[in-house]
Amino acid sequence: MANTVLIVLGMAGSGKTVFCHRLYSWLSEKNLRLNKDTGLNDAVFGANLDPASIATKMPLHYDIREHVSVADLMEQKRLGPNGAILTALNLFVAQIDTFVKQIEEAAPTYTVIDTPGQIEMFTTSVSGQILTKCLSGAPNTEVKLLYVLDGESAQNPQCFVSNMLFATSIFYRFKEPLLLIVNKSDIEGSQKIRAWTSDFSLFTDDLTTTDFITPTLRSMALWTEEFYSAFKLYYVSSLTSSGKTELLAVL
Template identity: 40%
Template sequence: TAYLHARRTPPYVINLDPACANVPYPANIDIRDTVKYKQVMKDYGLGPNGAIITSLNLMCTRFDQVLTMIRQRAKQYSACLIDTPGQIEAFTWSASGSIITDSLASSHPTIVVYIVDSPRATNPTTFMSNMLYACSILYRTKLPFIVVFNKADIVAPAFARSWMRDFERFDQALEENRSSYMNDLSRSLSLVLDEFYSDLKTVAVSSATGEGMEDFMKAVGECVEQYKNEYVPMYKRILEEKLKLDEKERQRKTDEIASNMEVLSLHPSVEPPPIQEKIHIGGVEEENAEDADILRG
């Protein structure tokens, strides 16, 4: 956010991490103002991850208000930054996370940014775990995707790019690792993810010094075009297919109701015989005599 503020193009910032103790940036919308994470744990008897998912579920019920606020502020801000929980399974693979992501992507150009800690990723096993996470997020959201190697001022992430381009270098780094089991697994995963690497956008940045931010903004611009050219047509196609399926389902129900009505018409209910009322032609005396005969009979 500091880079965008320095350029006088401040972003609209939303924090969706309910378990975050301190937010190191000014947030326009903060989930912690709406949902109390520790209170959710206490009220529902949940652990950390369960409380995060439940907090997101509660926030999801009011997310239409968030979308309205984003639309109202669209002309005032250059971009909207949304910070999600670091627990990937709690957001990416939850129903509320999917609803939030799809709601944003259906109304605004949306980009997923996955941040990797460069010093930790120097371990080839940790690096492979990060790439596997990145791959799962990409195929889950199907949105334009950028992998950002942060803390480039501490460790230059050139090693990561070389590992993605050259399997032999990654294999050499694995040989220096101690765990033989993890080496075999990481080696196999590297071969599987080779196609994933070929189209992956990667950027090296430093949030402390601002290094690489221009490259990051350039990658964001490319992803916006990718959103317009790839995601929007795909979304429209999926929406059209869903509408067709809904129409077929409505037609099926209509035909089923019509068929049931035809069956009912083929088996009409048996009408009771008409009531034959006795008509008295004579006067009152004749009526009394007739009634007496009926009682005697």
């Protein structure tokens, strides 16, 4: 049975963790195979790889917090929060075979992986690449990266450019299929992002009205337009489930 691994990435505040929960629920509607011992749905494997997460939403087959403690690492190794998260991820990938085996034993149709809100801890570290390569190299497995944008903060042109630069970096670093998810699309004003991505002149008009506009920012905006114009953006709401059908159709 083929397994589609969905690695969900997003900046802090993007609603990534809630989106993971909703995505898990949406996928479970048509993919249900309850494990009588755990009570979990083995058709959709949920994994939390954010060691600093206080509370997770989706049902979990694997939780990195059960294997490593950020608080203990900070105390024992005298690390800061980010250093402890990075160390926790490195310790995790040192045992990556165990994680991959656990997924294979569950034989899911989908695997949903929530990653740290400190996105650079995963995207710029070796641990993120090791995880992705190990999963993509597993038999009958396809990896897709889901980059979640905050549909509220991304209404700021500078924030939108920043997100697109991050998404570009992720795409070329991991070299896996990438889906751009505009979350919180039910929030007033999110239609502005739709307009920007369909007509670049509208974006440049709004960009010129910002307080901080430089030739460099203009150049970056033009460069990122060449990137995101090659992708379809998926507008979803974790609150109302709008956009669910369109997203699930490509997963």
